[in-house]
Amino acid sequence: MHMYKGHARAYTNIALIKYWGKADQQLILPMNNSLSLTLDAFYTETSVTFSSEFSEDQFYLDHQLQDKKATDKISRFLDLIREKAQSQLFAKVDSQNFVPTAAGLASSASGLAALAGAASAALGLSLEEKELSRLARRGSGSACRSVYGGFAEWQKGDSDETSYAVPIVSNSFEDELSMIFVVVNDQQKDVSSRDGMQRTVETSAFYDGWLATVPQDLAKAHTAITDKDFQALGEVTEASALKMHGTTLAAAPPFTYWSAESMRAMNLVRQLRNQGLSCYFTMDAGPNVKILVQRKDEAALLGKLQEHFSADQLITAHAGPGIKITTK
Numbered sequence: 001m002h003m004y005k006g007h008a009r010a011y012t013n014i015a016l017i018k019y020w021g022k023a024d025q026q027l028i029l030p031m032n033n034s035l036s037l038t039l040d041a042f043y044t045e046t047s048v049t050f051s052s053e054f055s056e057d058q059f060y061l062d063h064q065l066q067d068k069k070a071t072d073k074i075s076r077f078l079d080l081i082r083e084k085a086q087s088q089l090f091a092k093v094d095s096q097n098f099v100p101t102a103a104g105l106a107s108s109a110s111g112l113a114a115l116a117g118a119a120s121a122a123l124g125l126s127l128e129e130k131e132l133s134r135l136a137r138r139g140s141g142s143a144c145r146s147v148y149g150g151f152a153e154w155q156k157g158d159s160d161e162t163s164y165a166v167p168i169v170s171n172s173f174e175d176e177l178s179m180i181f182v183v184v185n186d187q188q189k190d191v192s193s194r195d196g197m198q199r200t201v202e203t204s205a206f207y208d209g210w211l212a213t214v215p216q217d218l219a220k221a222h223t224a225i226t227d228k229d230f231q232a233l234g235e236v237t238e239a240s241a242l243k244m245h246g247t248t249l250a251a252a253p254p255f256t257y258w259s260a261e262s263m264r265a266m267n268l269v270r271q272l273r274n275q276g277l278s279c280y281f282t283m284d285a286g287p288n289v290k291i292l293v294q295r296k297d298e299a300a301l302l303g304k305l306q307e308h309f310s311a312d313q314l315i316t317a318h319a320g321p322g323i324k325i326t327t328k
């Protein structure tokens with residue numbers, strides 16, 4: 001009887017310069033580079049066991065056996081790893097999302113990164129970071145950035161071999177930052193990021209305009225990180241999110257991830273900034289609002305936010321580490 005085990009913990013990341021649109025759906029090659037900050041507040045722990053005793057793949061998420069649809073998606077991803085390792089063995093996948101229950105935050109980035117790490121290690125593939133990032137990308141684009149801690153850039157490349165994330169040298173600027181999540185509960189049925197970006201690429205009149213400004217936004221973000229210039233990083237982060245979300249309004253049919261509560265949070269950020277509290281927001285494929293603030297202003301911002309939102313809606317995160325893999 002052959003049994004092989006691997007474990008990984010991977011943290012979620014939030015894009016400051018957004019990935020929005022694929023050049024290749026099957027390989028998950030993006031239309032543009034993106035830049036993110038890995039956080040310490042949310043992570044996924046995954047254990048994978050391959051065994052000759054198993055007659056099919058099994059996928060447990062937070063101790064719940066998942067249905068065929070979810071398991072088939074995992075199996076297709078595991079096939080990539082089985083192929084690399086020349087293995088036919090089936091696997092049992094145990095994933096646990098350490099995301100505050102109220103959050104309802106998507107954890108595909110940490111989840112697929114942890115799965116890539118645990119499964120490849122179980123089959124004895126000791127992949128170095130670039131290869132691990134490429135593998136995670138096949139699970140979910142943003143997952144490729146969670147291989148690294150702190151700031152990372154996903155270089156779009158033009159093939160499976162050339163599309164992966166790299167760490168950004170930042171002389172610890174990330175340690176001077178906080179990100180406060182405002183979890184809004186009026187979540188209408190969202191369009192998934194995968195479906196949302198596909199519809200936008202295919203139909204949005206604003207999509208080319210979005211794409212045209214990404215390289216200059218990336219350059220601004222790099223300069224801001226090098227210079228430890230919080231205002232410049234905040235401005236380009238907020239602009240990138242607004243432009244990305246703007247593309248959805250011109251899609252057919254049009255859609256938006258912004259709810260009334262999202263708008264309330266974004267307007268409050270602008271108001272607080274105008275009153276001298278330097279903070280900037282970003283948003284992804286959901287109504288939650290993420291606020292970038294300097295660690296030194298974190299308490300002051302929380303105090304202001306608590307006047308407008310309940311404490312359990314506010315989650316504070318700081319820069320987090322890269323993926324951790326063990327095969328014990």
Ligand SMILES: O=C(O)C[C@@](O)(CF)CCOP(=O)(O)OP(=O)(O)O
Pocket residue numbers: 014015017018019020028034108139140141142143193194283284285286
């Ligand atoms: O994270 C960002 O750069 C921006 C977004 O979060 C904005 F919503 C998109 C993430 O997309 P993802 O879930 O990775 O899609 P997949 O490749 O279809 O799995």
